[in-house]
Amino acid sequence: METSSNTSIKNPTRFSKVTSVPTNKIFDSMKIFESSTNPNKLNLAIGMLFNEDQNLIEFQSVKMAEKIIHEAKLNKEYPPIQGLPEFNSTVQNLFFSPDSKVVTEERILTCHTITGGAALRVCAEVILKFLPKKIYLSNLTWGPYKNIFSSLEIEYFPYYNSELKKLDLEAFLSYIEKIENGSIINLQLSSHNPTALDFTPEQWDQIVPVFKNKKHFAVFDAAYLGYGTGSIEKDIYPIKQFAENNIEMMICYSSAKNFANFSDDVGALIVVLNKKEPIVKLKTHLVVIARSLFSFVSLYGSRIVSTVLGNEELREVWKKDLQGVIERILKLRLMVIEEIERVSRERGKELINLEFLRSQGGIYMFLDINEGCVDKLAETFSIFLCEGGRLNLCGLQEDKVKYFVESLKDVLLN
């Protein structure tokens, strides 16, 4: 009889030359965090929303929607490949009201895409098929873009200036003035990951004319809608300006953060063009792309989102849910900054540039510290951050702010 050990000797595998790629540091840190016995341990790397008890935040509006869905006893037939019409329209309404020009002129299409990451992936396929095969990303930016857009040439535009500790608008503007007309530029809509620095409305007002003159194409990543300014209406300011100025764009939406429905995350790709005619044709391609990448979307998450957004009462509850998270983040941000300020005063040396920290927003805080410090925080203090010292403020608890800042002091000043 063949045993498992002699099977592997006799029967070679064609995968024996496969080498591993580095594992995802964020997911690795989750495992180390789970096994740590340090009572003060903090996992600030993963971008999920936690409350003061270190439990995942659950939105009241989502629970109410789940009850409605459960009671409706919906069947489980295949959905349309581009997703439920009510999901697509309610998500689209977050960005464009039904009476907006792009909607009344039928120059827009919205397609359900599993998650926000999948929306970006479908977007990459659309670019590959129909547009110049190159995308510009901000420097710094979210790591997974590199793989998502790997079928395209990638270049980085100046965004965060580490020396000045600020967002470098002048460098960005002169860069996008210089690159070829019609370039495709990825812009994170709000709560920039990882720098926590977003353009202000006044800065967007300077960016819009350059996009218009140069006929650039915008790929907006809306993974944190509502969290940049604390208001969805204010967060979508650039999208409104781009639309009013007839700048074509794609928007990649994720519900993970603004519904706190991480396990039932859903996303959508929205395409806004200047002409109606290609929209219907493009839709047929999106169906083919979605079918080849992931076939059908699961409906559970999209039913939750469309039930919440499509019901006036639930929508109000949702806005309160969002407000609760926004206030929690704001409070923790201020507490961390005040504690850093106190420790800096005590030591007579600024621990981290305070003006830089005060200029940040969204769900993250960015410390801009080196890898050695990030590793030491993990190894010595069981505090897990992302590369560069990006931390999710919603992973922190008020009674651990002091421990966090004292640990940071130890790592940075000793």
Ligand SMILES: Cc1ncc(COP(=O)(O)O)c(C=O)c1O
């Ligand atoms: C900047 C950015 N874009 C896109 C995504 C992906 O969203 P999703 O989790 O829905 O795939 C994330 C998730 O963390 C993100 O940070």
